[in-house]
Structures are given as C-alpha cells and as structure tokens.
Amino acid sequence: MARPGALWVGLALAGVAAVALLPLLGNEYLVGTGLTVLMWLALTPSWCVLSRLTGYVSLGHVVFYGLGAYLVVTTWQQWPLWLAIPAAGLLAAAFAGLVGGPALRVRGPYFVILTFGLAELVKFSIMAAESAMGMAARILFGAPDLLAVYWMMAALALASLLLLAWVSGSRFGHGLRSLRENEEAAETLGVPVTRYKLIAFVLSAAIPGMVGAVMALRSTYFVVGQVFDPMVSVTVIAMALLGGGDGVRGPILGVLFLALLSELLWAQAPLLYMILLGAILVVFVLLLPDGLIGLLQRWRRKGTAS
Amino acid sequence: MSVLLEVQSLSKKFGGLTALSDVSFQVPAGAIVGVMGANGAGKTTLFSLIAGNARPSSGDIRFEGRSIVGLSADRVCRLGVARTFQIVKPFPAMTVRENLRTAAMFGHAQQRSREAADAATQSVLHEVGLAADAERPASALTLSGQKRLEIARAVATGGRLLMLDEVMAGLTPTEVAQMLDTVRQLHAKRGLTLLVIEHVMRALMELCERIVVLHHGQLIAEGTPAEIGAHAQVHAVYFGGPA
Amino acid sequence: MIDTLLSGQLLFSALVTGSLYALVALGLNLVYGTMRMLNVAHGDLVMLGAYGAFWAFSLAGVSPLLAAPLVAAAGAAVGIGLYRGLFRGMLAKVTPSTAGKLEGNSLLLFFGLSILMQNIVALAFTPNNRAYAYLGEVYRIGNVSMTANRLLVLCVAGGVCVAVALFLSRHVAGLAMRAVIERREAASIVGVDVDRVQRLSFAVGFGTAALAGVLMSMLEQFSPFSGFPFTIAGFIVIILGGLGNVTGGLLAALLLGVIETYGVALTSANLRSVLLYGSFVVALLVFPNGLLARRLVTR
Numbered sequence: 144m145a146r147p148g149a150l151w152v153g154l155a156l157a158g159v160a161a162v163a164l165l166p167l168l169g170n171e172y173l174v175g176t177g178l179t180v181l182m183w184l185a186l187t188p189s190w191c192v193l194s195r196l197t198g199y200v201s202l203g204h205v206v207f208y209g210l211g212a213y214l215v216v217t218t219w220q221q222w223p224l225w226l227a228i229p230a231a232g233l234l235a236a237a238f239a240g241l242v243g244g245p246a247l248r249v250r251g252p253y254f255v256i257l258t259f260g261l262a263e264l265v266k267f268s269i270m271a272a273e274s275a276m277g278m279a280a281r282i283l284f285g286a287p288d289l290l291a292v293y294w295m296m297a298a299l300a301l302a303s304l305l306l307l308a309w310v311s312g313s314r315f316g317h318g319l320r321s322l323r324e325n326e327e328a329a330e331t332l333g334v335p336v337t338r339y340k341l342i343a344f345v346l347s348a349a350i351p352g353m354v355g356a357v358m359a360l361r362s363t364y365f366v367v368g369q370v371f372d373p374m375v376s377v378t379v380i381a382m383a384l385l386g387g388g389d390g391v392r393g394p395i396l397g398v399l400f401l402a403l404l405s406e407l408l409w410a411q412a413p414l415l416y417m418i419l420l421g422a423i424l425v426v427f428v429l430l431l432p433d434g435l436i437g438l439l440q441r442w443r444r445k446g447t448a449s
Numbered sequence: 450m451s452v453l454l455e456v457q458s459l460s461k462k463f464g465g466l467t468a469l470s471d472v473s474f475q476v477p478a479g480a481i482v483g484v485m486g487a488n489g490a491g492k493t494t495l496f497s498l499i500a501g502n503a504r505p506s507s508g509d510i511r512f513e514g515r516s517i518v519g520l521s522a523d524r525v526c527r528l529g530v531a532r533t534f535q536i537v538k539p540f541p542a543m544t545v546r547e548n549l550r551t552a553a554m555f556g557h558a559q560q561r562s563r564e565a566a567d568a569a570t571q572s573v574l575h576e577v578g579l580a581a582d583a584e585r586p587a588s589a590l591t592l593s594g595q596k597r598l599e600i601a602r603a604v605a606t607g608g609r610l611l612m613l614d615e616v617m618a619g620l621t622p623t624e625v626a627q628m629l630d631t632v633r634q635l636h637a638k639r640g641l642t643l644l645v646i647e648h649v650m651r652a653l654m655e656l657c658e659r660i661v662v663l664h665h666g667q668l669i670a671e672g673t674p675a676e677i678g679a680h681a682q683v684h685a686v687y688f689g690g691p692a
Numbered sequence: 693m694i695d696t697l698l699s700g701q702l703l704f705s706a707l708v709t710g711s712l713y714a715l716v717a718l719g720l721n722l723v724y725g726t727m728r729m730l731n732v733a734h735g736d737l738v739m740l741g742a743y744g745a746f747w748a749f750s751l752a753g754v755s756p757l758l759a760a761p762l763v764a765a766a767g768a769a770v771g772i773g774l775y776r777g778l779f780r781g782m783l784a785k786v787t788p789s790t791a792g793k794l795e796g797n798s799l800l801l802f803f804g805l806s807i808l809m810q811n812i813v814a815l816a817f818t819p820n821n822r823a824y825a826y827l828g829e830v831y832r833i834g835n836v837s838m839t840a841n842r843l844l845v846l847c848v849a850g851g852v853c854v855a856v857a858l859f860l861s862r863h864v865a866g867l868a869m870r871a872v873i874e875r876r877e878a879a880s881i882v883g884v885d886v887d888r889v890q891r892l893s894f895a896v897g898f899g900t901a902a903l904a905g906v907l908m909s910m911l912e913q914f915s916p917f918s919g920f921p922f923t924i925a926g927f928i929v930i931i932l933g934g935l936g937n938v939t940g941g942l943l944a945a946l947l948l949g950v951i952e953t954y955g956v957a958l959t960s961a962n963l964r965s966v967l968l969y970g971s972f973v974v975a976l977l978v979f980p981n982g983l984l985a986r987r988l989v990t991r
Contacts (some may be wrong), residue, residue: 173784193669200799200800222832226767245977246977248616248977249976249977252701252729252730252798252799253730253976255730255799255800256732256799256927256972256976257973257977258728260969260973261969261971261973263965264969264970264972264973265966266961267962267966267969269947270962270965271960271962271963271966274962275960275962314554314561314562314563314708316549317547317550317551317554317563318554318555319751320540320543321540321543321551321555324539324540324541324542324543325538325539325540325541327502327534327538327539327600328521328534328538328540329551329555330502330521330523331500331501331502331522331523331526331531331532331534331553332521332523332526332531332551332555332556332602332603332606333523333526333527333554333555333556333557333559334551334555335521335523335524336523337521348804351702352780365455375808377803379939380800384800399678409829414811414814414815414819417806417807417810417811417814418808418811418812418951420804420807421804421805421806421808421811422796422804422808424800424801424803424807425801425804427804428800428801428804429801432797443764
C-alpha cells in the first residue's frame, strides 16, 4: 500500500481548507453544493469498506441511508437530535447485523441482486406501512439550518474516510482482502471469514444511517420512494468504480468528478445524468476496471519506465 | 512418541455416495505419513474433513488430544493444522509476500502486525525457493511456483501439522526431486509433522515413514513403504494380482 | 373474502400473470444459461417490445396480434446481432477461473446497460405512462369475467411456453441447447455446433422477451421503467425453478403469479411489490448459490 505522496497530502489539506472556508463565502447555493459533495464523500468510502475490500458488491447501500432518515422522521420532536442521529446509525448497523448473516452466504452476482432486492423490499414495506397509517409524506418543522447540517455532514465525511483508511491498512483489512481473493483458501489459512464479512457489513452501515438522518433535516420533506432511491446505491458504485483502488484516494477522486458533473447536469437534464451514470458503469466495468487510480498508476509507471 | 493426529472411525457420505467409511489411523508427532489410493478413494475428502472444510457424517478427529470435529476451517488452522489444495488456490492479485502474510497473521502464528508477519515469513520464502519472486503477484507464477506458494503459505501459518495434497502432480522429474528436497528440509528444520497425499509413487515411497492406503473410502492397508509394497490386497487393487 | 379467494376470477388473473412471467423467465433461462451472466437488462427488452407494439398500434394502426410476430422477430434479430457483435467474443475468452469474476462484474455492466436503455427511451419517448385499448370486450364463462385481451395473453404466452418446452425436450436442436446450457465443453465434444446453438438461444431468448412486452402492453400501462419488475420476476422464477429446468420454470412462474395475485387480494395492492421483492429475497436466501444449488455446473 503506497504511502500518499506530498502531492496528495497537499491536496488533502487544500480540501480540508475548502470545506472549512466554504460557509464563509455566504453563498447558500455553494454551501448546498458543498453539502452534496460531502454527503457522497460520506457514503462512498463506507460502501468501499464492504464492497471494495471483500468483493461483495452491494447494490443496496441506500437501505441504510433510508432507515436512518426514517428513524429521524418518525421520532421528530420526540427525541433530541443528539440522540436520534447516532440512533439512526445504530439502527442501520443493527439491520446490517440482522440481515448480514444469511445475506453474506450468497455469493457473487447473487449477492449484488440480493442487496438490491433487500433495499427495494424495505422501501416497499415502509411505503405500505406509511400508507396503512395514512401518511403520504412527512414534513419536519423546525429543522436546524443549512450550516448546522453542513458541519454535521463534514464530520460524517471525515469519519467515513478515516474508517476506510483505518480498515484498509489494518490486519482486519488484510484479512478482508484475502477473502476477496479466494474465500476458501483464506478460511483454510485461519481468516475467520464469516465473522469478518459480517463486521465489514455492519461497519459499512453505520455512517450511511447517520447520513440519511442528517439529510432528512436538510430536505425536511420525507417521501419514502425518494429517500430509498436505488439511484443512490448506483451512484455510490459509479463513484467508487470511477475512482478505483482500495484506499481513500479512489473514492475522493470519484466523488469529486461525478458530484461536480452531476451538479452541472442534474438541474438541466436529469435524464442525461442517468444516462451518464449508466455509461460510466458500462465503460468502467468493461474498459477501466481499475478506475482513475489505475489509470494514474499506469501513467506513472510508463513515465518511470521511459 | 506422542500422537499428534488421530482419526477414529471416520465416515463421510454425500447423499447415496460413501466417500469415506470407518477410517482410523494415527499420525505420530514428527512423522511423515503418506496417504495412497486411486482417484475417488477418498483422500482429498479425508483432508477436507481434518482441516474443517467439511463435516464428517460420523467418527472423531483428534488433534493434540482434543476433538476438532465440527470446528470451522479457520479455527482448525489456528489450532495448528495447515493444508494445501490439490487445485492451487493462490490470492492472485496479491504478491507472494502478501500471500504469506495472510498465513502468518491469521494462522497458528497469529502475528499482529505486518512487519512481524513479513519478518516471520522471510525464512519460509527462502526455504521454499520463492525469495526472488516475493514481490511478484501470485498470478504471475508458473504452476510449479504456485504449488510452492501453496506449501509456503501452509508452512507460514506456523502450524505443527502440514497436510500436502498432491504437490508433485504436474511436475517434471527434476522438479519432483527439488520438491522432495524442499519438503524434507521443511520437515527437518521446522519439526513439522507431515500427512502427504501423493500419486507419484516414487515420491511417496521415498518420503514417507508410514503409508496408509485407501480404496473406495476404506482403509485397506497401513505400514512402512516396504510392507505396503509387498501387501497382497494393495497389489490386487493396483495391479490386479498377488505380488 | 372466501368467495373472492375461491373465485375463478382470481385464478384466471393468477394464470395470466403467471403465463407472462413464464414467458419472460423462459427467455432469461436461455440467455443466462448460455451466457452465464445475470442479464438484469432482460426486463428492459420486454419494455422495448411493449413500446414496439404501442407505436405500431398508435402510428400505423397495426393490431398487437399482427405486431407480435414482427416485434418478436425484431427482438430475435437484436439478440443475434448482440451475440455476434459482443458476446461471442466475451464468451470465448472465459475460463472456469475467470468465470466467477466476469459474472460479478457483468452484473454491474448489465445494470449500466439497463439504466442506459431506460433513460434513453425516457429521453426519446418521454417518461410518461403509455397505454392503448385493444380487445377490451368481456366474456363470461361461469361467473368468471375475462377480457378478451387477457384471454389472448394467456393463450399466446401459454402456447409459446409449451411450444418452446416441447422443442427443448423433443427436438434435436432443443436437446442440443440444453446440453450447451448444462456443460458447454462436453456438448462441443459430442459434436454440437455450440456457436449455432448459442445464437439460437439468444434469438429465442430475446424474441420471447420482446413478445412478452407486446402481450404486456395490451394489459396494462407502461413506462420506460416498467421492465425492471419483469427482470426481478424472471429471476425469481429461474432461481426457484432451476436453471435449464423448463417444467420447473413453468411451475415456479405460476406459483409467483399465484403469490402475487392472491397476496394482493388478501392484503392490498400496495403489497404487490412487497410480495414480489419478498419472494425474491427469500428465494435467494434459501438457495444461496442461486442456480448452482440445483445443478452442479462448472465450466
């Protein structure tokens, strides 16, 4: 695992400075955009903790986000936020713990569609429950302002990146990578594969849960179908694929590229944005499986070789 | 000599097929014991049961005196049993060193840090002849190299019992001689106990002190290579007639 | 409540839904069996077939009955084209060791294709729901009312399924197809023209999907995003019924139709998706290896 060079440390510091200084510009649109970027920066590395390191690709990451949002919305004005938001993370983690055991016995592409199916199942179940209770949408009154939400998301993004970095470099992470390469061999060499997969799954769930909770505060208008949007799961995958690699640099690259692109396209042409997402999946799976990080590494190798 | 591994009345049925039937034998500590038999005799099934990759239908397996039946493969490895796979299972995208690092970290040795693991596996790399390939991805090795990697990984776990599944298969006679040498060195230097499945008769007879013969899942003979060579039933099974 | 449950009405409805799922699953069975890649874009072919019939009817006044074989043929042509252009090359490069990784990645690939198809269609034809009225007359048999179009769907879908099932079990080419699905190398060794069989599988697979779309368009309104539930249904059916197992697939499709129809009747329409995805999740959890649990297939 290469240590980040001076360039990357510099970029990281610049990034932190940008995040810290953005609110001072006083432009609400910019802060909103920054919030969106921070949100993806929180969601994507947490996905990588499971899916990049173990190879169990989840197409249902949004389920944790949605569960967290739902908790905040249903306990609104009954629970204080300092309780609800961590509880949202715990709820998501608990769900992962519950479902992970049987789910992670499913391999390869079946796991991918299983996670998708699971997220949709939770979505439709909550929709049915809300409909049965007579709720069409929920509105949150008295939510904290944009700046508070911004800082909370910045903290979550930092936590997510730190989580991925720590897991990636740890003994636990090496075990995960081993089981990704060959699960039976890893188990025969002493890696507790069942336990490790489940831990990775649970770890990957907590932060998205809290992200969902915080974003519920931002939009203050909760519609189940929109919150459990499968495109969130797809976007996370697209960002991770775009970036590539096992560590934090890939997700950061992928998020920045795609988030900025989407800001340009989303307002103007949402369908074009979807088409772009689809195209990214196709191109990066077929042609560039190592993402931009892989491309950079190849250029650098060509540079040193000559 | 103490008994390191004991297999008692071990049986394994897959639906209607009986892979192993009432197999019992002992492996003394420090010994090299061979397992012989035609294809389908149950040899690899035996390994899978001992290593914890599969559960027996009945019978007991005792390692260092305690029963290990029903334990998961990773627990069995941590207790000190290591095996290779007949069809090699390297970690293809990882380097040779990283492959060994997994074994040292998670096997019996339980090394906690990358540095400690790499330090511990350095000697294994040399003994197995992979030191020059340490930084190459496992997928880039030849078959012979990948077989050495299987052995190196198993040794790197730090376990006391090493189970080798047909490590000579597909090797040229020169490579077989080299492999025999490597295996003997590992056995001597590290005080390992070996359980070896082999088809290459010469290797089996030269390497092992004792041999166990399986046929259709049953143990039909047990003894020194000389005794096995003269055994009437072994002859009947392999050559179709008395010695 | 009991009256509704025991009524022929629900049974008829379940049969219609089941027959449509059976048709979709049949195609998916063939394509997946050949490619060994989870084609999550299969439902979108159904959607394209639906649009084909819709435009034929709205623009040219061509009845879906007439459009059906044309759209199916177009679907088959697309299948052959894709096979020649893309998949033949991909399949040739697959070895048993790389197969697993290819399968995993390919799902994302097809998912990307699915998103592309849905949104390009939405861009071209607008995302709005489309529908048309055709053969809406109602017939009564006993106390079951059937609209003519539903009856037609049941007959056509059922008929095609039975025909293909017979083809696969009796005709030489059908047997060859099943052989290739089960074990490609072995089939080629015994003299099966694997390339031709795979081409035929794609043609039939894509053709039946398009046909299912035409039939679907007669019954309900659809949008560019209507294809996906059919993909899910198709996968439930082949997971439950087994890969390459045509009778199993037919039974599983009927079962799914029954679960959906009766489930919705017992509870509420809101639960239709819950039942669909619930069945899907349960099927996968019970058969963790998906289709591999049924047959030991290694290539």
